[in-house]
Amino acid sequence: MDKPLTQAELDRLIALEKRIGEIAKEEGLNTVPIDFKIVSANQVIEGMAYRFPVNFSHWSFGRDYDRTRTIYEHEYAGIPYEQVWNFDRPEAFLVETNPFILQVLVVAHVYGHVDFFLSNRYSQIGRMFSDVALQARNAVGRFRSYEQVYGIDVERMMDAALSLEWNQHPEILLDDLDEESQRESLIKSLRFKLRKADGKLSPKEVEEIEKQIQVVSVKTPPEPTYDLLGYIAHHSPKPLKPWAQDVLMVIRDQARALLPNMRTKILNEGWATYWHVRIMRRLFQEGLITAKEHGSFNDFNARVTRESKASLNPYRLGLSLFEDVEDRWNKGRFGPEYENCKDPRKRLNWDTKVNLGRQKIFEVRSCFTDRMAIEALFSDDFIHQENLYIYEEKRFDKEVIYIIVEDDPEIIRQLLKHSHVFYGTPVISVEDGNYDDNGYLYLKHHNTGYELDAAYRDRTLEMIYYLWGRRIYLETTLNDRALLISYDANRNKVIDYAYKK
Amino acid sequence: MPIRIVESVEERGQKDARRHREKQREAIKKHLPEIISEQSIITGNRGKKIKIVIRSLDIPHFRRKTKDDQDAIGIGQGKGAPGDVIGSRKIPGQGKGPQAGKEAGSEYIETEVDLEELIDLMFEDAGLPKLDPKSVREIMVRLGFKISGRSKAGPWPLIAPGPTAKEGYKRFWNFLAALEKETKLDQLICFSALKQANGLIKDALDLLKDPNFKPQFDKVVPFPIIYHEDLRFLKIKDKERPESRAVVIAMMDVSGSMDEEKKYFARLMLFWLVEFLRRIYLRVEIRFIVHHAEASLVDEHTFFHTQESGGTVSSTAYQLARELVEQEYPTSSWNAYLFHFSDGEDFNPQDAVAEIIKCFQRGINMFGYGQINPEGQELFSSKNTLMQAFARAFPVENVERGGLRMIVGRGNVPFLGVQITKKKHLLPALEQFLIKERWSNG
Numbered sequence: 001m002d003k004p005l006t007q008a009e010l011d012r013l014i015a016l017e018k019r020i021g022e023i024a025k026e027e028g029l030n031t032v033p034i035d036f037k038i039v040s041a042n043q044v045i046e047g048m049a050y051r052f053p054v055n056f057s058h059w060s061f062g063r064d065y066d067r068t069r070t071i072y073e074h075e076y077a078g079i080p081y082e083q084v085w086n087f088d089r090p091e092a093f094l095v096e097t098n099p100f101i102l103q104v105l106v107v108a109h110v111y112g113h114v115d116f117f118l119s120n121r122y123s124q125i126g127r128m129f130s131d132v133a134l135q136a137r138n139a140v141g142r143f144r145s146y147e148q149v150y151g152i153d154v155e156r157m158m159d160a161a162l163s164l165e166w167n168q169h170p171e172i173l174l175d176d177l178d179e180e181s182q183r184e185s186l187i188k189s190l191r192f193k194l195r196k197a198d199g200k201l202s203p204k205e206v207e208e209i210e211k212q213i214q215v216v217s218v219k220t221p222p223e224p225t226y227d228l229l230g231y232i233a234h235h236s237p238k239p240l241k242p243w244a245q246d247v248l249m250v251i252r253d254q255a256r257a258l259l260p261n262m263r264t265k266i267l268n269e270g271w272a273t274y275w276h277v278r279i280m281r282r283l284f285q286e287g288l289i290t291a292k293e294h295g296s297f298n299d300f301n302a303r304v305t306r307e308s309k310a311s312l313n314p315y316r317l318g319l320s321l322f323e324d325v326e327d328r329w330n331k332g333r334f335g336p337e338y339e340n341c342k343d344p345r346k347r348l349n350w351d352t353k354v355n356l357g358r359q360k361i362f363e364v365r366s367c368f369t370d371r372m373a374i375e376a377l378f379s380d381d382f383i384h385q386e387n388l389y390i391y392e393e394k395r396f397d398k399e400v401i402y403i404i405v406e407d408d409p410e411i412i413r414q415l416l417k418h419s420h421v422f423y424g425t426p427v428i429s430v431e432d433g434n435y436d437d438n439g440y441l442y443l444k445h446h447n448t449g450y451e452l453d454a455a456y457r458d459r460t461l462e463m464i465y466y467l468w469g470r471r472i473y474l475e476t477t478l479n480d481r482a483l484l485i486s487y488d489a490n491r492n493k494v495i496d497y498a499y500k501k
Numbered sequence: 502m503p504i505r506i507v508e509s510v511e512e513r514g515q516k517d518a519r520r521h522r523e524k525q526r527e528a529i530k531k532h533l534p535e536i537i538s539e540q541s542i543i544t545g546n547r548g549k550k551i552k553i554v555i556r557s558l559d560i561p562h563f564r565r566k567t568k569d570d571q572d573a574i575g576i577g578q579g580k581g582a583p584g585d586v587i588g589s590r591k592i593p594g595q596g597k598g599p600q601a602g603k604e605a606g607s608e609y610i611e612t613e614v615d616l617e618e619l620i621d622l623m624f625e626d627a628g629l630p631k632l633d634p635k636s637v638r639e640i641m642v643r644l645g646f647k648i649s650g651r652s653k654a655g656p657w658p659l660i661a662p663g664p665t666a667k668e669g670y671k672r673f674w675n676f677l678a679a680l681e682k683e684t685k686l687d688q689l690i691c692f693s694a695l696k697q698a699n700g701l702i703k704d705a706l707d708l709l710k711d712p713n714f715k716p717q718f719d720k721v722v723p724f725p726i727i728y729h730e731d732l733r734f735l736k737i738k739d740k741e742r743p744e745s746r747a748v749v750i751a752m753m754d755v756s757g758s759m760d761e762e763k764k765y766f767a768r769l770m771l772f773w774l775v776e777f778l779r780r781i782y783l784r785v786e787i788r789f790i791v792h793h794a795e796a797s798l799v800d801e802h803t804f805f806h807t808q809e810s811g812g813t814v815s816s817t818a819y820q821l822a823r824e825l826v827e828q829e830y831p832t833s834s835w836n837a838y839l840f841h842f843s844d845g846e847d848f849n850p851q852d853a854v855a856e857i858i859k860c861f862q863r864g865i866n867m868f869g870y871g872q873i874n875p876e877g878q879e880l881f882s883s884k885n886t887l888m889q890a891f892a893r894a895f896p897v898e899n900v901e902r903g904g905l906r907m908i909v910g911r912g913n914v915p916f917l918g919v920q921i922t923k924k925k926h927l928l929p930a931l932e933q934f935l936i937k938e939r940w941s942n943g
Contacts, residue, residue, distance in 0.1 A: 014504050036504040046514045059524055060560055062517025069514070094504070107504075162560045307578040309587045316578070387580055391587060393573045402588040404581045405574070415576060426563045450565040459561030 004096045005038065005103070013100070017107050019288060023279050028362065029115035035091045036107065044093045045069050047083045051258060052136040053091060056143040056250070058158050082106045086117040086126045086261065087133050101293045102300055108279040112272030119366050122260045123268070129257035139250045146243045154247065160463040161229060161248045165255040166425040169226040176227075179234070183222040187213055224429040224444070227252070228464075231430045237439040238469035248467075263420075266370045270318015273305060274361075277319070310391060310402055317386065321373065324382050325364060326357035371420035374413060383409040390415060421448050431475070441468045445476035452476055461487040524558055529614070530626050534765035537619065541801045543772050543787060550613045620772075627924045629773050629931070634658035637780045644935050646781070655734025655745070658780045664733035669725025676702050676726060684709045690716040700726035746784035747836040747866075749775055750825060752818040754843035755807045756793035763873040764805050766921050767842040770871065773931060774838070782836065788825060792818035794848075798825075812848045815841065815887060819856035823863060832864035840869040840934070843887060850890030857891075857916070865915060869934045872920045891918050902929035909933060 005013065017036065024031050039047075047053055049065035084092040092110040094103050117123045147154045177185075190213045194206065201209075216222045225231050229252035233245045240248070261268065280301075284294040305316040328334055332352030341347055364373065390406035406412065432442035441464065445452060457474070464472050465487050472487040529536065536553050581587055621631065630636045637658040651664055673695075679702065680691040686709060693716040698704035708714050736745075751771050771787070779785045789804035790796050796817040799807065818841065826837050839860060847853055857868055872888055888908070891897070895916050897908040905926040910916035919930040 010504070017504055038504065042512065042514065046512075049514060057513055057517050057520075059517055059520040059558070062514060062519065063521040063558060065514035066518040066521065069518075159560060163562050165562075167563065309579050310575055310577045312576055312578065386578060388576060388578055389581060389583075390574055391577050393575075399589050401586055402577075404577075404583050404585045404587060407583055412576065415574075424565075426565060428563055445563070453564050453566045456561055456564050460563050463561055 005100070009100055010038075013103055013107070016104050016283065016288060019283070019286075020104075020108050020111055020279055023282050024111045024115065024275070027275070027278070029111060029275065030118040031111060031114060032118065033089060034110060034114055035089055036094055036110070037091065038094045038096050041072060041095045041097055042069070044083050044095050045072060047093055051254065052085065052133050053093075054133075054140060055136045055254075056139045056158075058162070059155070060162060082109055084110045084113045085133060086113075086123060088127070088131075090114045090117065091133075099296070101289065101296050104283070104289065104293075105276055105280060105297055105300060108276040108283075109272045111279065112275035113268060115275070116264070116268045116271045116365055119362075120264055120268070121367055122263050122369055126257055126260035129253065132254055132257040135250060136254065142246065143250075146247070150243065154243070156466065157244050157247045158251065160466045161251040163460055163463040164228045164232075165251050166259070167226065167228040167428050168252075168256055168259060170427065176230075179221060183216060186216050186222050190216065220433040221430055224431050226427065226429050228428060228430060228443075229255075231433065232441075232464070232467050235433045236468050238467070240467070263369045263371070266312070266314045266318045266321070267365065267368060267373055268318070269314040270320075270322050271365050273315045273319040274322045277301065307387065320386055321377060321382070322361050322364070324385070325377055326361050328357075328379075329360035330355050330357035332356075369420075371417060374416045374420060378409075378413050378416065380409040383412055388412050418449055426450065426452055428474075435473060438470065440471040440473060442473045443475070445474060447477055451478060454478070457485075458487070461485070462489075465489050521558065526622060528558065529553070529619075530622055533619070533623055533626055534761050537623065537765065537768065538761060538805070540616065540619075542616065542620065542768070543775055544801045545616075549616050551616055551619065552613055623769060624773065627769050627773075627927045629769070629928050632658075632773075632776050632780055634660070634780075637777070640777070640932075640935075641781065644932060650736040651733050652736045653730065653732065653734070654783065655736065656780055656783055659735045661733045661735050665727060665731060666725045668731035668733060669727040670723055672726045672728060672731060673700070673723050676700070676705075677721075680705060680709065688721060689718065690714065692721045693717050695726075696724070700724070745782045746834070747778045747782040747786075747838065748826075748830040749778065749785065749787045749838045749840065750790065750822045751787060751804065752790045752792065752796075752815075752822060752839070752841040753804055753807075754793070754813055754815065754818075754841075755791045755809050756811050756813045763842075763844065766873050766924070766927065767871065768805060769924075770842075770921075770927055770931060771840065773927070774840070774934070777931075777935070778836075778838070786830075790818050790821050792821075796821040813843070813846055814849050814852070815843060815847050816849060816852035816856045819853060819860060823856065823860050826860070826863050826865060832866075837863075837865040838867050838869070838934075839865055840871060842871045842873055844874060845872045845885035845887060847887045847890075850886045853887060854890055854894040858894075861915065867915045867917065867934055869930075870916075870918045871930065872918070874920055874922050885920075888918055888920070891916070900933070902933065905929045907933055 021031055045065055045068045048068055049061045051061075055061070082092070082094075084090060090110075090113075092106070094106055098106070117127060143154065143158075190209055194201075194209055197206075220235060221231060229248050233240060233248040233252070280289070280294065280297050283289045284291070289297070305319055306313060307316060330353075331350060332338065332354040333347075333350050338347070338350060341350070364377070368376075384407075388407070388409075389404045390412060391402050392405045394401045394403055427446040427448055429444050429446065430441065431444045432440075434440070435442040443464075457476075461472055461474060474485045474487070476483050476485065536551070540551065577587065579587065623629075624631055630640065634657060651661060676695060677688065677691055680686075680695060681688055683706065684691065691705070691709065694705040694708040694714065695702070696718065698708060749771070751767075753767065775785060775787050787801075789799050789801055791799050791804055791807050791809075792813075792815065793809045794812040794814045794817065798821065819839075822839050826832065826835075830837055860868055870887065870891060872885060892908050895908075895914050896911040897914070897916065897918070898911055900907045900909045903925060904923070905919060905921070907920075907930065908916075908918040917930075917934050919926070919933070921927065921930060
């Protein structure tokens with residue numbers, strides 16, 4: 001089981017990969033040539049920890065590597081680790097020591113992912129950053145040379161950049177204009193507003209707009225930006241040296257490329273799982289894999305799609321969702337008539353035989369994010385059927401007990417939705433990069449239903465201060481009270497006082 | 502080809518994982534005083550593992566506040582209804598066991614560390630040299646320990662490699678001759694057997710009994726065979742002593758405000774001192790005396806954990822130490838090192854002086870007085886009545902080493918007074934305490 005593939009096995013795998021590609025096409029999946037690389041378990045674990053096949057050095061990647069490796073070595077040896085990247089030419093890793101049938105499973109699974117990458121609206125955005133892998137590869141040498149010159153400062157710069165990496169614009173592509181073009185287009189639209197009004201505005205309104213134009217022509221940023229790293233890299237009054245800007249921008253760009261995947265985790269894994277199950281079944285029907293191999297596949301598949309008591313397993317949940325949606329749309333269990341039907345017997349036997357299932361799941365894979373799927377497709381029945389619940393970690397003297405506290409579908413749906421808004425990262429914008437005319441940085445936290453964890457907030461502000469070098473303000477709320485926090489390194493602590501707008 | 506085998510590239514993970522562990526060690530280092538405070542490192546079992554709770558190193562980021570920052574919630578999947586327990590976990594570090602200082606905004610993981618590793622960290626942290634044989638010998642040379650003569654027993658750092666090897670070769674040739682004589686076989690086959698038996702003559706004989714045994718070597722290459730009695734050790738030139746042994750008598754003023762940090766300094770100094778002496782003497786004992794207005798003999802844990810209020814009369818401790826030397830550690834056969842830690846105030850400094858003079862008369866090796874003041878007072882501030890009294894009573898000179906100010910006994914007066922305010926003072930203080938010329942040339 002731990003032996004690398006023999007030549008005969010490799011030849012067979014190559015043949016099966018070819019057939020899997022054909023089946024994928026026959027089933028209507030989009031494909032492009034995929035680079036499958038057979039590598040050591042270690043390399044896959046590295047790939048997972050470093051996010052890209054090759055990436056720069058950082059202790060946090062080392063920590064994740066260590067963690068995964070420990071689990072791999074001590075607990076789940078032989079688990080079907082799979083790693084696939086949404087590159088122009090997608091790249092996937094196969095673990096050399098995995099059993100043969102697991103290699104076939106992973107190939108089939110990867111074909112599912114690749115279709116998702118090519119077809120899902122949000123993953124397509126990720127593909128626009130497909131040169132990010134090359135950038136990551138190139139950053140390795142550059143960062144190393146910075147480290148030779150600037151030593152530990154480079155690590156500190158990376159620490160600070162990584163602490164803000166996920167604070168990006170909710171619509172990634174919207175925020176990539178440079179500041180001056182942004183300013184110009186803003187001024188243009190304000191002037192257009194004036195011209196178009198054609199004397200219909202009151203003098204006061206005109207004055208208001210003219211004042212706005214004046215503000216916009218000098219203010220930085222001209223309008224609030226969510227791209228924290230991008231803004232800080234180019235506007236820090238410290239100022240940041242070119243190497244530091246480079247570090248910040250590489251980390252920012254990597255996060256932008258990875259974010260779309262985070263928004264479609266359940267759907268993407270669910271889709272790939274849905275397809276590997278079907279492709280493996282066809283391989284078996286076609287006699288390309290033996291009954292014994294198919295049985296062994298079923299065992300692995302059961303492990304992959306196991307329920308997880310204290311977290312959500314996206315393979316499981318995503319697979320069930322696609323199967324549920326397919327079934328519902330096949331039987332016409334959607335629309336007001338079905339929704340409003342309260343008769344349980346009627347509902348149970350509801351089948352209009354419209355057979356729209358296939359069409360519907362392809363639509364979901366093309367147009368939905370996880371959040372949209374939760375909102376539109378996590379029906380009460382589905383939540384019941386999947387045995388979802390909310391649990392609470394009750395702290396006692398010496399242990400934490402996990403207790404189920406809620407199984408109301410509506411509450412579960414709300415909680416799920418909340419955790420999928422803006423990738424689960426609090427929304428922070430740069431409001432002013434020259435606050436008080438002193439070069440202070442004024443940030444604003446937009447409350448999306450959750451307040452900030454105070455301790456983490458303060459440690460993050462410390463990081464921002466390291467990048468900015470002058471006082472940082474953060475407008476936020478604490479226990480529903482408006483608050484303006486200032487971080488000033490002279491006192492080296494966070495001072496907060498009631499904030500009056 | 503769509504599927505290919507890729508050769509392993511650079512293994513970055515290992516390297517960055519090391520950096521992460523290094524950072525964890527830094528985090529542990531910061532909290533060493535608290536971690537170590539529960540351990541009896543000087544007299545306790547050194548092989549043990551200690552559970553400590555350390556901060557999991559994460560990158561700070563803006564994140565949501567969990568409900569009341571207390572009972573976290575999550576979504577799970579499986580059979581069960583509200584009220585059902587689906588699992589549990591132990592809270593690391595709750596109850597007994599040291600906690601490495603809770604910092605806000607951090608997650609904690611419980612980890613096991615070898616006491617040995619913590620000790621290494623402590624030494625590293627305080628800039629004290631590790632006590633491997635090489636550095637022990639370097640320190641001994643630097644501090645003027647005279648090494649001469651050989652003996653058949655001694656501590657490992659003092660093993661004499663050359664003479665020991667010479668004995669080993671002697672044994673090799675003896676064994677070879679014995680084998681030849683016993684088996685009447687030729688030298689080469691006897692050598693082969695001896696080599697294969699790793700020098701064990703009985704095993705070699707067994708091998709040679711086998712008629713099929715063939716020599717695997719074409720010539721005899723001698724190697725040293727070292728039995729216990731072949732070991733040769735260097736001897737420290739010392740007052741003629743039947744046995745090489747030392748006692749450290751540690752004294753601590755428990756009346757004052759010796760806080761965790763001050764005690765950490767005292768603990769580190771004593772620990773390193775004892776460890777060093779253990780490397781050069783065959784037998785080292787340590788006794789602990791605490792005092793306020795009265796003195797008593799205690800164990801290590803009590804020594805570092807007693808706090809009493811009341812007056813401070815150091816002479817009571819000195820007297821007890823002297824009596825110990827007289828009754829249990831006569832200086833005719835023991836090297837006696839006395840060290841007293843205090844924060845400086847004493848009600849009756851003249852009695853203290855008188856008692857120390859009595860200790861000198863008993864022939865102790867050294868008396869150290871360590872005034873521990875992390876706040877960094879003046880050496881002779883009005884509070885520090887003991888230091889003032891010592892400076893007046895004994896012939897001393899002022900010495901400065903690495904920012905550490907000391908008063909050091911002149912001639913053959915085995916006295917050292919130091920004020921320790923920083924970790925980096927520990928090494929110069931210890932070195933000054935151990936300088937051999939001063940107290941053996943007299």
